[in-house]
Amino acid sequence: MIVAVGIGPGDEALLTGEAVDALADAEVVVGYAPYVELISGLLPVGAQVETSGMRQEVERCRLALDLHRAGKRVVVVSSGDAGIYGMAGLLMELDAEAEVEVVPGITACQASAARLGAPLMNDFAVLSLSDLLTPRAEVLRRVRAVAAADLVACLYNPTSRRRRPLFEEVVALFLAERAPQTPVGWVRNAYREDEEVHLTNLGSLAAEPIDMWTTVVIGSSRTEVMGGRMVTRRGYADKYEDARKAPGE
Ligand code: SAH
Numbered sequence: 001m002i003v004a005v006g007i008g009p010g011d012e013a014l015l016t017g018e019a020v021d022a023l024a025d026a027e028v029v030v031g032y033a034p035y036v037e038l039i040s041g042l043l044p045v046g047a048q049v050e051t052s053g054m055r056q057e058v059e060r061c062r063l064a065l066d067l068h069r070a071g072k073r074v075v076v077v078s079s080g081d082a083g084i085y086g087m088a089g090l091l092m093e094l095d096a097e098a099e100v101e102v103v104p105g106i107t108a109c110q111a112s113a114a115r116l117g118a119p120l121m122n123d124f125a126v127l128s129l130s131d132l133l134t135p136r137a138e139v140l141r142r143v144r145a146v147a148a149a150d151l152v153a154c155l156y157n158p159t160s161r162r163r164r165p166l167f168e169e170v171v172a173l174f175l176a177e178r179a180p181q182t183p184v185g186w187v188r189n190a191y192r193e194d195e196e197v198h199l200t201n202l203g204s205l206a207a208e209p210i211d212m213w214t215t216v217v218i219g220s221s222r223t224e225v226m227g228g229r230m231v232t233r234r235g236y237a238d239k240y241e242d243a244r245k246a247p248g249e
Contacts, residue, residue: 002068002098003075004082004091006105010192014111015039018103022075030064031077031087038192039077048072055132056081061090065098080107085128086157107145108190109154112215115197116185117229119217123151124232129170130157136166143170147177151225152232155216158186171206174218178202183219185230186210199230 003022008014014022023029023042033051043049050067052060055116059135061076068074078086084187088102113120125146131139159167174182180203188196195221200208202218210216223232 001101002064002091003071003073003101004076004086004088005077005103006081006083006086006107007035007077007079007112008106009080009108009190011036012039012042014106015042015106016103016192019105022103023077025073026075027073028064028067029075029077030060030067032060032079035077035079038079045140053091057087057090058094061087064091065095068098071162080095080106081105084126108156108215109217111190112154112185112187112217115187115190115195116199117226117231119152119183119185119219119223119230119232120154121232121234122220122222124154124203124220125149125151126156128156129163129164129166138171139166140173143173147174147220150177150220153216153218154222155218157169157212157216158210158216160212167210168206171202174205175201178218178221182221183223183225183230185190185217185219186214187217188214194207199228 004021005019007019020042023039024044026047028048028050029036029043030050035050036051040182050063064074064076076087076091081087083102084107087216091100102244104225127146129139129193182202184202184205186198220232223230
């Protein structure tokens with residue numbers, strides 16, 4: 001069995017029990033160096049650690065599959081959830097026959113939402129703005145659709161030094177559909193040592209110092225700032241009004 005483990009946003013307390021057990025049982029751990037570093041305290045003494053850099057996902061998965069075929073208990077770690085822009089799907093693509101188990105984790109938009117308040121109380125979408133694996137035109141087509149559908153939008157991989165213009169273009173597409181006062185929250189390194197939590201609005205978003213360690217949450221027409229927290233109305237307020245009217249009508 002090869003286990004694709006989601007380690008959550010960064011804090012050891014946010015790993016599931018199953019993830020902790022899988023790590024404790026690993027003979028080999030394969031992952032992106034900074035993520036393996038986050039969970040190094042949970043590995044058994046003597047575990048073989050195989051780390052690699054960014055954009056080496058294919059090499060990493062090939063190595064994990066080779067070690068698995070050689071009979072090792074291999075754990076592949078992803079940040080957040082391993083099946084959400086993580087390593088789980090790639091392992092399955094590379095070897096449809098391999099026994100791959102996925103251990104879910106808390107994904108970045110859940111962690112970021114918890115820090116901001118309760119912005120994901122109604123329908124929402126997650127978009128990655130990285131054009132490394134998805135063509136830019138496709139990224140923009142999806143952004144337009146989500147902006148028009150009035151979904152709360154969580155943006156992963158929002159910018160890099162090279163891609164700042166794409167981020168600004170995305171913000172402009174949201175502004176074409178939503179008011180500049182629309183609440184926006186962004187969280188950098190949620191549940192890690194240097195965590196930052198910010199509330200702003202859509203009109204100011206393009207000027208914010210957002211980088212690739214950040215998740216951006218753009219509100220819908222139902223999203224408001226209440227007591228310093230970003231909250232999307234689920235629809236209860238309308239229900240209460242109905243309930244108040246109902247007895248006499
Ligand atoms: N598998 C991961 C997502 C990988 S995509 C998950 O389920 O969370 C990588 C992107 O996720 C980053 O560019 C950033 O936008 C977001 N991200 C990951 N960890 C984060 C964290 N701790 N705080 C804020 N954003 C994070």
